Amino acid sequence: MQFVRERKNTMLEVDKMLVKCGDFSRMQWLMLLLFSLINLLSALHYYSQTIISFVPKYWCADDLPADFEPPQKSSCMPLGMNESTSGKCHSYNYELYMGYKSFPSDMNWICDNAWQLTLGQSMFFVGSVVGTLSLGYLADILGRVPIMIVANLIAMLGNMLTIFSSNLMLFCTFRLISGFATDSNFLMMYILVMEYMRPSLRTIGLSICIGIFYCVGSISAPWIAVLMGSWRGYLLVTSLPLSLVPLFYFIVPESVQWLVSKQQYERAARCLKRVAKINGRQVEEREYDQFIEECKQNQRTTKSAPNLLGLFKTPRLRRNTLILFFKSMVITLCYDAVSRNVQGLGISPFVMFSLSATAILPACLLLIALQDRIGRKAMASMSLLISGILISVTSIVLFVAISENNQTTTLLVTLSVIGRFGVTVAYNSGAQYATELIPTCVRGQGVAAVHVMGYAFTFFSSYILYTRTIFSPLPEIILGVLSLLGACLCLLLPETLHRTLPASLADGENFGKNEHWYTFSFLEKRTQSVTKLTPGRTKSQSNSIDSSNYF
Numbered sequence: 001m002q003f004v005r006e007r008k009n010t011m012l013e014v015d016k017m018l019v020k021c022g023d024f025s026r027m028q029w030l031m032l033l034l035f036s037l038i039n040l041l042s043a044l045h046y047y048s049q050t051i052i053s054f055v056p057k058y059w060c061a062d063d064l065p066a067d068f069e070p071p072q073k074s075s076c077m078p079l080g081m082n083e084s085t086s087g088k089c090h091s092y093n094y095e096l097y098m099g100y101k102s103f104p105s106d107m108n109w110i111c112d113n114a115w116q117l118t119l120g121q122s123m124f125f126v127g128s129v130v131g132t133l134s135l136g137y138l139a140d141i142l143g144r145v146p147i148m149i150v151a152n153l154i155a156m157l158g159n160m161l162t163i164f165s166s167n168l169m170l171f172c173t174f175r176l177i178s179g180f181a182t183d184s185n186f187l188m189m190y191i192l193v194m195e196y197m198r199p200s201l202r203t204i205g206l207s208i209c210i211g212i213f214y215c216v217g218s219i220s221a222p223w224i225a226v227l228m229g230s231w232r233g234y235l236l237v238t239s240l241p242l243s244l245v246p247l248f249y250f251i252v253p254e255s256v257q258w259l260v261s262k263q264q265y266e267r268a269a270r271c272l273k274r275v276a277k278i279n280g281r282q283v284e285e286r287e288y289d290q291f292i293e294e295c296k297q298n299q300r301t302t303k304s305a306p307n308l309l310g311l312f313k314t315p316r317l318r319r320n321t322l323i324l325f326f327k328s329m330v331i332t333l334c335y336d337a338v339s340r341n342v343q344g345l346g347i348s349p350f351v352m353f354s355l356s357a358t359a360i361l362p363a364c365l366l367l368i369a370l371q372d373r374i375g376r377k378a379m380a381s382m383s384l385l386i387s388g389i390l391i392s393v394t395s396i397v398l399f400v401a402i403s404e405n406n407q408t409t410t411l412l413v414t415l416s417v418i419g420r421f422g423v424t425v426a427y428n429s430g431a432q433y434a435t436e437l438i439p440t441c442v443r444g445q446g447v448a449a450v451h452v453m454g455y456a457f458t459f460f461s462s463y464i465l466y467t468r469t470i471f472s473p474l475p476e477i478i479l480g481v482l483s484l485l486g487a488c489l490c491l492l493l494p495e496t497l498h499r500t501l502p503a504s505l506a507d508g509e510n511f512g513k514n515e516h517w518y519t520f521s522f523l524e525k526r527t528q529s530v531t532k533l534t535p536g537r538t539k540s541q542s543n544s545i546d547s548s549n550y551f
Contacts, residue, residue, distance in 0.1 A: 013298070014256050015199065017291050021272050022279030023198040030278070032205060034248060035193045036213040038152075041245075042186040043217025044224070044238040045155050047353075048178070049124050050340040051221055052162075052231035053117060054102040054349050058110055060089035070095055076111035097348055101230045103165075114469065116168045121462040123172040125336075127158075127179025129456045135184040136448060144255045148188035149246050155181035156242035159235045183455065189248075195255055196275065204368055207428075211364030218339075218357035222350035263299065265292040306505055308445040311438070314509040321446070323489050324434050325453045330486035331384070332454030334479050335427040336461045338391070338420050341475055343468075346401075346409035355413060359421035367428050375497040375521030376433040380426060381490035387422025388483030390415050395476030423483070436496040439508040491517040 015023075022028070059071050060078045068079070070093070078089050094105045104110055109117045131151070139147040158178025165171040194202055225234040253275060259268035269288040276283045311321040342352040371379050394415040401408045431447075438446035467474040494512020498521060502508040512519075 021276035025279035039213035124179035127176035131180035215360035328454035329457035363424035384487035392480030395473035
């Protein structure tokens with residue numbers, strides 16, 4: 001389609017100018033450094049939900065004798081009472097983890113009041129859905145840099161206000177504000193770094209930054225809480241560094257492609273000149289003038305594009321889109337729930353949280369090593385299958401341990417960490433798979449819709465974890481079944497590795513039409529051409545996507 005061709009031409013013009021201005025030099029290293037900081041702060045913000053919500057062992061404090069010894073397990077009943085007798089507890093004692101006072105222990109949101117904590121946590125994800133849509137829309141109007149700054153300031157505001165929560169209404173309201181920034185506080189910087197980086201280095205550069213610094217932020221989060229001693233201290237210490245993000249305005253250039261789309265050509269040229277200056281490159285003025293003229297010419301010939309609803313007009317494209325929606329919902333839900341499922345495994349939740357977070361970096365490295373070898377379909381289905389099996393086995397081991405009163409802590413922890421590893425691989429690979437399957441003409445809208453559907457489903461994450469109060473292995477059973485179902489549905493999607501990716505809706509409808517559920521890229525013969533490439537186009541080019549066009 002004409003729109004697709006012209007937009008690609010604009011992207012190529014920007015990439016050509018970046019080669020002249022420097023696409024992997026001082027400016028790019030500086031942006032990667034700032035992106036690493038964003039990863040660190042985003043991890044501390046996202047997992048604040050888990051950190052402030054740890055529930056320590058508790059028991060009723062009514063009329064306790066002086067020589068009373070704490071029970072082995074938490075109890076809501078007064079001394080001498082059980083589930084078969086009536087009696088209501090009015091005060092509780094807690095065995096704090098390493099002296100850390102969490103929100104539930106501060107507010108006594110346990111037993112009959114435990115639902116309040118679950119509701120408050122859910123509001124965080126309601127905010128993330130509304131925020132992703134709202135801030136994404138504003139980013140297309142105001143630009144990427146302002147929205148990145150606003151999103152991080154909203155995150156700081158939400159966490160700071162949460163410190164003053166004294167009842168359910170305030171807690172839900174402030175967590176919704178905090179969640180409003182989730183994703184946009186990270187995604188805008190991701191887009192900017194992606195655009196200014198050399199295309200061949202984008203995947204490895206961004207993946208390593210995410211793998212190292214998001215991992216470091218996740219591992220350090222519980223120990224910052226222990227060091228501060230309370231949930232209020234944790235929110236305060238992790239929120240204040242977000243005040244540094246407005247300084248990015250003086251360092252990070254605005255998206256050139258966005259500026260061109262808004263016909264702000266002179267400002268786009270100034271951004272490129274700034275990149276060239278920092279990188280020590282000399283670019284003649286006529287090069288910028290030529291760039292502006294070519295962008296103007298492309299814009300004059302641009303026609304309107306199809307919208308998101310086009311994905312649902314034909315049967316195969318509709319089926320693939322719905323599978324992508326469900327896969328995103330399953331993966332995002334499992335990723336969030338598995339990340340937060342650190343209690344009830346026979347080990348300190350602080351230690352368990354850090355051990356679980358160690359899976360992030362290996363998952364990113366595995367993705368870099370294997371995804372272009374075995375294919376997207378195999379990576380998505382196998383990672384979900386393995387994590388589903390391991391999570392299901394964890395539920396069985398947990399059930400047996402409870403039934404026979406056996407200590408299987410080491411086995412449970414090992415299975416949980418490996419399960420987190422599999423879910424992380426599936427989560428990270430899922431974004432690229434969806435991007436390649438959705439036709440170029442509606443890729444931005446389609447990927448955004450897939451992303452939002454995933455975040456919307458995380459609303460149920462807190463409720464799934466809450467089912468542990470009903471039956472201890474139930475969260476693992478639910479997550480395991482969902483993972484296995486997602487793995488099966490991934491088999492119905494076509495492979496994208498070494499394929500000419502769909503540009504129009506018609507391409508998307510016919511893409512992978514002759515493939516079967518057992519068609520995998522790594523099983524195909526190397527000597528066999530797996531797809532017919534368009535003239536003058538190499539195999540790597542056919543599978544290459546400019547990710548700055550995703551959004």
